[in-house]
Amino acid sequence: MNRNDIEQLVRPNIRELKPYRSARDDFGSGTLLDANENAWGAPVPNRLNLHRYPVPVHAQLRQKVASFRGVEPDSVFFGNGSDEPIDLLVRIFCKPGVDAIVTTPPTYGMYKVSARINDVNVIEIPLTEEFELRTEEILAQASEATKILFLCSPNNPTANDLDRASILKLVELFPGIVVVDEAYIDFSRQESMAPMVQQYPNLVVLQTFSKSFGMAGARLGIAFAGPEILSWMMKVKPPYNINKLTSDIALQAFEKLDLIRINLDMIRKEQVRLSKELAANPAVVKVFRSDANFLLFRIPKAHEAYQKLAEKGIIVRYRGNEPLCENCLRVTVGLPDENDRFLRLLENITSSGTETDQP
Ligand code: PMP
Numbered sequence: 001m002n003r004n005d006i007e008q009l010v011r012p013n014i015r016e017l018k019p020y021r022s023a024r025d026d027f028g029s030g031t032l033l034d035a036n037e038n039a040w041g042a043p044v045p046n047r048l049n050l051h052r053y054p055v056p057v058h059a060q061l062r063q064k065v066a067s068f069r070g071v072e073p074d075s076v077f078f079g080n081g082s083d084e085p086i087d088l089l090v091r092i093f094c095k096p097g098v099d100a101i102v103t104t105p106p107t108y109g110m111y112k113v114s115a116r117i118n119d120v121n122v123i124e125i126p127l128t129e130e131f132e133l134r135t136e137e138i139l140a141q142a143s144e145a146t147k148i149l150f151l152c153s154p155n156n157p158t159a160n161d162l163d164r165a166s167i168l169k170l171v172e173l174f175p176g177i178v179v180v181d182e183a184y185i186d187f188s189r190q191e192s193m194a195p196m197v198q199q200y201p202n203l204v205v206l207q208t209f210s211k212s213f214g215m216a217g218a219r220l221g222i223a224f225a226g227p228e229i230l231s232w233m234m235k236v237k238p239p240y241n242i243n244k245l246t247s248d249i250a251l252q253a254f255e256k257l258d259l260i261r262i263n264l265d266m267i268r269k270e271q272v273r274l275s276k277e278l279a280a281n282p283a284v285v286k287v288f289r290s291d292a293n294f295l296l297f298r299i300p301k302a303h304e305a306y307q308k309l310a311e312k313g314i315i316v317r318y319r320g321n322e323p324l325c326e327n328c329l330r331v332t333v334g335l336p337d338e339n340d341r342f343l344r345l346l347e348n349i350t351s352s353g354t355e356t357d358q359p
Contacts, residue, residue, distance in 0.1 A: 003202040006228040022239035048244045069194045082208040082221030087114045093147040094120040102149045106322035111150040131158040133166040152181040157330045159290035179204045184292035186212030194224040201226045283350030294332045302327040
């Protein structure tokens with residue numbers, strides 16, 4: 001299996017696919033009587049011509065994202081959140097009932113869910129106790145069937161950057177597609193791997209507007225990939241997966257990069273403070289190193305603590321069912337007063353002794 005021969009990795013039915021041609025692929029202007037739109041217009045303020053379908057490539061936004069991340073515009077793919085490209089990649093490369101993806105738990109849950117929805121097997125090679133990649137084991141498990149390896153750096157829920165040299169080794173040696181999910185990269189000190197898609201045809205880098213850009217509600221994800229993978233993604237995606245409102249608001253965000261940077265700086269500072277103060281709670285067994293906007297920490301009777309926090313309106317994530325995450329909770333870095341409320345409540349819960357109210 002040659003990792004650089006992308007076409008040979010693509011599912012045969014996708015290779016033979018004649019993609020849907022949308023009306024806006026052919027002509028974008030003129031007297032538009034081609035797409036069964038409503039020429040009378042939208043009933044709401046209509047600066048964006050919402051009565052017309054969007055042009056599927058979102059060229060202006062593509063250009064902005066490309067220059068911001070240091071890649072070529074034809075290496076940029078937009079998805080409805082980054083969950084959409086995850087699903088598209090599984091569908092492009094993995095034959096249901098035959099092929100597999102490889103994941104490295106504990107990690108982001110959608111890789112497995114997307115695979116399962118598509119009846120694709122999941123081979124799990126857990127991280128080490130230090131939450132690093134078992135590179136040799138991953139390579140030992142690779143076969144004709146393992147079409148995609150999903151890595152996440154910084155990793156959710158463990159919060160750490162994966163070792164860059166290990167990721168690169170896998171990009172170079174794994175005989176399939178390697179996806180590096182960088183949803184949290186802007187919180188990390190590491191550089192994005194996005195520019196490397198030019199060099200490695202089997203590499204896909206995922207990012208999102210949901211985290212550092214603070215726009216989770218807009219649902220805009222990005223996949224960076226070389227021209228070959230990108231053209232398959234364009235063929236398989238729903239033609240109008242990104243709407244004009246989302247595309248427009250994302251363009252506006254690029255006018256506010258200063259504000260994004262200020263917020264990032266404050267989130268980083270709060271993350272350090274939260275981590276220190278959490279570690280000062282005698283009941284907290286461990287706060288794991290974070291390169292992201294959340295912390296993973298271990299505490300006795302974590303599920304009970306999670307429920308008690310929720311009863312008082314502080315919602316965190318219980319991760320104790322994940323491998324290597326026994327008795328672990330994941331908390332997002334909030335605003336300073338939200339973090340204070342969380343810290344104070346956790347102190348109350350832990351100092352009153354969770355064991356006493358166990359039957
Ligand atoms: N990747 C990771 C690692 C995530 O944690 C998340 C969301 N929590 C996503 C992808 C999906 O992000 P979105 O669909 O909002 O772009």
